[in-house]
Structure formats: structure tokens, C-alpha cells
Amino acid sequence: MKSEIIAVGSEMLTPFRQDTNSLYITERLNALGIIVTFKTIVGDRQKDLVSAIRTALGRVDILILMGGLGPTEDDLTREAVAEALSLTLRRDASQVAALHARAASWRITMPQNNLKQADVIAGATLLPNANGTAPGQWLDIAFSSYRKLIALLPGPPSECRPLFDAECLPRLRSAAPPRHIAVRTLKAAMIPESQADKLLAPIYTTYADVETTLLAHTGDLQITLICSKPDADSAQQRVDELAGRIEETLEDWIYSSEGDSLEQIVLYHLELRQATLAIAESCTGGLVAQRLTSVAGASRSFLGGMVVYSDALKTTLAGVPAELIAEQGAVSAPVAKALAQGIRGRTGATIGVGITGIAGPSGATENKPVGLVHIAICDPQGCDTVERTFRGDRQRIREWAAQQALDLIRRRLI
Numbered sequence: 036m037k038s039e040i041i042a043v044g045s046e047m048l049t050p051f052r053q054d055t056n057s058l059y060i061t062e063r064l065n066a067l068g069i070i071v072t073f074k075t076i077v078g079d080r081q082k083d084l085v086s087a088i089r090t091a092l093g094r095v096d097i098l099i100l101m102g103g104l105g106p107t108e109d110d111l112t113r114e115a116v117a118e119a120l121s122l123t124l125r126r127d128a129s130q131v132a133a134l135h136a137r138a139a140s141w142r143i144t145m146p147q148n149n150l151k152q153a154d155v156i157a158g159a160t161l162l163p164n165a166n167g168t169a170p171g172q173w174l175d176i177a178f179s180s181y182r183k184l185i186a187l188l189p190g191p192p193s194e195c196r197p198l199f200d201a202e203c204l205p206r207l208r209s210a211a212p213p214r215h216i217a218v219r220t221l222k223a224a225m226i227p228e229s230q231a232d233k234l235l236a237p238i239y240t241t242y243a244d245v246e247t248t249l250l251a252h253t254g255d256l257q258i259t260l261i262c263s264k265p266d267a268d269s270a271q272q273r274v275d276e277l278a279g280r281i282e283e284t285l286e287d288w289i290y291s292s293e294g295d296s297l298e299q300i301v302l303y304h305l306e307l308r309q310a311t312l313a314i315a316e317s318c319t320g321g322l323v324a325q326r327l328t329s330v331a332g333a334s335r336s337f338l339g340g341m342v343v344y345s346d347a348l349k350t351t352l353a354g355v356p357a358e359l360i361a362e363q364g365a366v367s368a369p370v371a372k373a374l375a376q377g378i379r380g381r382t383g384a385t386i387g388v389g390i391t392g393i394a395g396p397s398g399a400t401e402n403k404p405v406g407l408v409h410i411a412i413c414d415p416q417g418c419d420t421v422e423r424t425f426r427g428d429r430q431r432i433r434e435w436a437a438q439q440a441l442d443l444i445r446r447r448l449i
Contacts, residue, residue: 068214086114102190
């Protein structure tokens with residue numbers, strides 16, 4: 036069964052608020068084998084709502100509406116659904132009584148506009164809202180030879196999510212045919228999306244029953260495989276088979292086949308080899324250390340690091356000879372190597388990493404452009420240095436440099 040989620044509220048069409056309920060509900064629907072094919076955000080205009088509802092009902096089996104069930108003039112979801120379905124609204128006496136009782140328990144006089152929350156679409160079942168005054172509504176309607184399931188839910192997450200779990204999930208579970216969704220997420224580092232797709236498209240396009248998506252962000256490529264089948268084993272077998280072929284094709288570009296982060300994988304390999312790591316960062320300003328320490332238990336392998344931003348601190352803290360900086364420049368392979376050797380020697384770490392670069396927008400020279408980064412890795416077997424030039428603004432360059440450094444550590448470990 037296919038579904039659509041409509042989030043109602045003009046505030047979500049501004050830069051200040053975003054819809055998060057749909058992520059939660061999507062996860063719950065997928066667990067039932069129900070695919071979400073569309074997500075729509077509509078402002079508080081009845082005409083637009085009616086149009087969106089009619090469009091949705093023409094293309095999906097299940098429609099979930101969130102928001103617009105409050106007492107104000109711009110809460111129009113009930114009215115819009117009724118109009119879209121050519122149904123009437125009736126005021127439910129038991130809900131009116133419940134609203135008055137709730138107001139009395141708070142020792143306040145209930146404003147008359149609250150009675151709007153007792154309006155029920157003809158044929159709908161009220162869904163009790165234990166966390167608010169606006170109940171949800173459930174419609175099970177036959178359209179020609181098709182069955183449509185419609186849920187109206189309040190917008191606040193503290194009301195929407197518990198109500199969906201308590202009232203909608205059981206109804207959907209009994210209505211939806213047995214279906215299981217298997218999902219695998221593979222991750223690759225520092226391979227361009229276009230290059231990956233050129234290699235993978237001839238493979239994944241032969242799996243018509245597996246939905247494959249590629250999402251790239253700052254040197255990280257996420258490959259998600261989704262398959263829906265009548266039984267869980269068949270769905271899992273298909274995504275596992277395709278995942279295996281992707282891993283064979285991308286080889287060591289792939290760092291995770293189960294959705295782990297790059298920093299988790301680095302720490303895993305460090306602990307596996309009983310190795311320790313320390314880092315001297317300049318242009319990345321501690322981003323690599325921040326990513327590593329975001330993982331619980333990182334202290335077992337990550338000893339720590341220094342942000343040696345000035346040339347003076349590169350010398351006093353990391354032991355980089357001042358004459359080397361004067362001769363080669365702070366952004367150079369020899370200085371990156373000296374940073375890695377210095378931090379390793381001072382901490383006793385198995386692996387030392389040095390990072391230096393020009394994040395911009397200033398600081399570039401004729402021979403050293405903005406985005407130039409040198410990364411060095413030293414261990415008992417010796418030192419390697421890598422030069423990269425990243426494009427973008429200051430933050431993007433720093434994030435790319437941190438990603439590259441973590442991937443170089445991973446590759447060194449494996």
C-alpha cells in the first residue's frame with residue numbers, strides 16, 4: 036500500500052519551523068511495509084488544502100494529515116477534508132462535554148471557538164487525544180473499487196506521535212496486506228557521486244524491485260537500498276545481494292555496510308588493533324577530534340589532540356621547528372609531517388596525524404590557493420602525506436579536510 040503525508044501549517048512554509056512528525060510516521064509506516072511516496076506541506080488555506088487532499092487521494096491508498104485541528108480560524112483541516120470528500124460536519128455532543136469538562140478541571144471558562152474541535156466529518160471515527168484537546172479522526176472510505184484510509188492528526192509532536200501509535204497503527208496493521216520492508220545503508224568516503232553512480236548504475240538498475248538512492252554530502256556518499264516483499268526473508272535477501280555487489284564494485288571506497296559513521300569505523304579499527312590516535316589540527320580547528328569524541332567510548336583509542344592554529348603554537352606545543360615553518364610555510368607537507376610526528380611523540384600514540392591548510396577566504400598566495408590542505412599520518416612504519424585542494428567556503432573546506440583525514444586514518448588502519 037502506498038501512502039502520503041500532508042503537514043498542514045503556514046508556519047512550516049517559513050524558514051523558522053520544519054515538519055519533523057513525518058519522519059517519525061514514515062518510520063512507523065515502513066515497519067508495516069507501507070511505502071511513503073509523497074510528502075506535502077500546505078499552508079492554512081482551505082482551497083489549497085482541498086486541492087492537495089484530492090490530488091493525494093488520486094494516487095495513494097493511505098492519507099495522513101497532521102495539523103490544522105485546533106480551535107482557531109486558520110485550523111481548517113476538518114473543513115478541507117469534508118469538502119474534498121463532499122461530506123458534512125456534525126458537532127459531537129460527547130466531545131463537547133469532554134471539552135467543557137477539561138476546561139472545568141483547569142478552572143477556566145472555555146472559549147466558544149474551542150467547540151470547533153468537536154466537529155466530526157460524517158462517517159469518521161474520533162481518535163481520543165490523551166495529550167491535548169483536539170481529537171484525531173479516522174475515515175475508511177470506498178472509492179469506486181478502491182479503499183482509502185484517511186487519518187487526521189493534531190500537529191504538536193507530543194500529541195501527534197502518541198495518538199498515531201495508539202490509534203492509527205493498530206488500524207493500519209489490520210488493513211494493510213502482509214508486507215515487509217528491508218533497508219540497507221552503505222557508506223563510502225571521498226568518491227564523487229557521479230563516479231560512484233557510473234560504476235553502480237549498471238548493477239542497481241537490474242534490481243527493479245529494490246529502490247536505490249545515492250546521497251552525497253561533504254565527501255560522504257550514502258547508498259540506501261529499500262526492498263518491499265510479502266515476507267521479510269525475501270526482502271532482506273534482495274537488499275543483501277545488491278549490497279554485496281556494490282561492496283565488490285566500490286571495494287575500499289566503502290567504509291560501512293550497516294550505516295555506521297566514518298568516525299565509528301575509525302575507532303573500531305583502532306580498538307581492533309589495540310592502537311591509539313592523537314591529532315594536531317590547524318585549519319580544521321578541532322573538527323576531527325570533535326567527530327571522534329562524539330562516539331561513546333572513544334577514549335579507549337583516541338588520546339586527544341591539539342588545535343595549533345598559530346605558527347608559535349605549532350612550535351611550542353607540537354614541536355615543529357620554527358625554521359621549517361619559515362622555510363616551507365605553515366601550509367606545507369613538511370610541516371604537516373612535523374605536526375604528526377610531534378603529536379605522536381608528545382602523547383605516545385600509535386598514530387599521529389597533522390593537518391594544516393588554508394580554509395580562506397584570505398591567506399592564499401600565488402602557489403597556495405584557498406582550499407589547499409596537507410594531511411600527514413605517522414605510525415611505527417613511517418609517515419605519509421597527502422595534498423588536497425577543496426572548493427567552497429571556509430566551513431565546507433574545513434569539513435572536507437576533516438572527512439579526508441578520517442578516511443586516510445581508516446585506510447592506514449586497514
